[in-house]
Amino acid sequence: MVVESVRARAVRLAAVGDLPAYVYDLPGLRAHAGAVQAAMAGSAEVFYAVKANPAAEILRTLRPFVDGFEVASGGELALVRELLPDAPVVFSGPGKTDAELALALDPGVERLHVESPGELARLIATGARLDILLRANPDLPGEDVRQAADSPFGMDPDGLAACVRLLRDAPRITPHGIHAHLTWGRHDAPAMADLARRVAAWALPWLREHLPEVTEPELDLGGGMGVDYGAPHTRFDWKAYSAALADLGGSARLRIEPGRSLTAYDGWYVTDVLDVKRTHGRHYAVLRGGTHHLRTPVARGHDQPFTVIHRATSGPALTGTATLVGQLCTPKDVLNRNAEVDGLRVGDLVAFGLAGAYAWNLSHHDFLMHPQPSFHYVDGP
Ligand SMILES: Cc1ncc(COP(=O)(O)O)c(C=O)c1O
Known part of the structure; x- marks a missing residue:
């Protein structure tokens, strides 16, 4: 669950095209x-x-x-x-x-x-x-x-x-x-x-x-x-x-x-969905950014918990089991494997929780030279 102030900031950042972002409460x-x-x-x-x-x-x-x-x-x-x-x-x-x-x-x-x-x-x-x-x-x-x-x-x-x-x-x-x-x-x-x-x-x-x-x-x-x-x-x-x-x-x-x-507990990595696809019977949501920004799930071998913030109203929707991946050219760029999603579309936001420790500072930022995330410290409602 993403706290309200972080959700509101994420939506504002998406509106001005400033994702991915780390948002701290x-x-x-x-x-x-x-x-x-x-x-x-x-x-x-x-x-x-x-x-x-x-x-x-x-x-x-x-x-x-x-x-x-x-x-x-x-x-x-x-x-x-x-x-x-x-x-x-x-x-x-x-x-x-x-x-x-x-x-x-x-x-x-x-x-x-x-x-x-x-x-x-x-x-x-x-x-x-x-x-x-x-x-x-x-x-x-x-x-x-x-x-x-x-x-x-x-x-x-x-x-x-x-x-x-x-x-x-x-x-x-x-x-x-x-x-x-x-x-x-x-x-x-x-x-x-x-x-x-x-x-x-x-x-x-x-x-x-x-x-x-x-x-x-x-x-x-x-x-x-x-x-x-x-x-x-x-x-x-x-x-x-x-x-x-x-x-x-x-x-x-x-x-x-x-x-x-x-x-x-008080850091989120927020990004948006660039593509949804099915290949070899599996569904994938491809997100902007990836494990070069949030390496924690790869380093520890876990699935990073997340909340979807629905924004998109049209386009194909993914419902059921999907794997959330980033933009890197490696099969290891997985943030959450076999997650349950409900109507996930290109343009929707995904806020990964528990991203306030061993996250950005643990990650290999320069791999593939995608833009770095922005950082926001929300202090108030
Ligand atoms: C000596 C020492 N102290 C403290 C810590 C912090 O550990 P944690 O973040 O798991 O609480 C570490 C982590 O490796 C450590 O090596």
């Missing part, structure tokens, strides 16, 4: 971020993962509702510093260059998340004074951490032990705790809470044993709270998650870094 974003903030108050700090959507309007809109921002590159760090110079930042990301490590000396960087002993050694060599968390990828029980265990991110117990040795001779580097982003796209809050419990049950004793100088431990539990693209009206249960975290770490300071689950 800022009051909706404020309401959602405010609800997350209220739910998490008292259990964990919320740092928005900028990689999900780094648009300036989105960052400014979120600022009152988050404790800070998680950045994963020098580019993201520079952007946040320029737009929101007072906002606290934590700096993650694999493969940090020396230039990026130098940027981390910015006093706005509260914590740098160390990915490897090699990275820590380079950090120590700068001679700088820095506050860090060690990014851990520990041997936790449970199938849900398999994907993380098979990834290059963070450190296993051997890597962490190497960091402990390096820290002994690095008085200017202060460790504060553990960072553990171990899952992606989990919309089940009790399962996420259970993962947080396993992280805390491992991390807090590990810190006591290996880094006893950390007297006020911090646990950054990462992001990964999911968005269910197959059930666009459902949302992660922040209250249940927060309640579970509240009695998790004793005196540990907790932080989370959600990205997708904060910004996905």
Whole structure:
């Protein structure tokens, strides 16, 4: 379902030929971020993962509702510093260059998340004074951490032990705790809470044993709270998650870094139908634009939910099962496969929902050199 203000803007944009477009509902974003903030108050700090959507309007809109921002590159760090110079930042990301490590000396960087002993050694060599968390990828029980265990991110117990040795001779580097982003796209809050419990049950004793100088431990539990693209009206249960975290770490300071689950809901990719056709027994609606603007369904292998805004009154109409595709010369340019449509015509509008995160910024814009979409931040009814 597309909200009324976005629908009205989409129709106006179509009238002046300004499609495709990304249209964001800022009051909706404020309401959602405010609800997350209220739910998490008292259990964990919320740092928005900028990689999900780094648009300036989105960052400014979120600022009152988050404790800070998680950045994963020098580019993201520079952007946040320029737009929101007072906002606290934590700096993650694999493969940090020396230039990026130098940027981390910015006093706005509260914590740098160390990915490897090699990275820590380079950090120590700068001679700088820095506050860090060690990014851990520990041997936790449970199938849900398999994907993380098979990834290059963070450190296993051997890597962490190497960091402990390096820290002994690095008085200017202060460790504060553990960072553990171990899952992606989990919309089940009790399962996420259970993962947080396993992280805390491992991390807090590990810190006591290996880094006893950390007297006020911090646990950054990462992001990964999911968005269910197959059930666009459902949302992660922040209250249940927060309640579970509240009695998790004793005196540990907790932080989370959600990205997708904060910004996905309030962005739409709106376009119009260029052609309807039947070939080899299948119906297709060919849309202006495509997955070079909204790569999310290809990247994740899902069907992007959508709403049709009927405008056309004549021409052949498609009713039944159809696949919605874009303008690219690749069979992978599919936004929604085997969707049910009712009277879809050339000239009708299609508004794809849940397009506010990992959407435009994830896409290969220049492929085929079609025009880029326009961007609209609707702030009002
Ligand atoms: C370290 C880290 N933190 C936070 C996030 C944000 O995750 P999500 O957008 O799934 O909440 C990611 C995503 O990859 C990440 O790698």
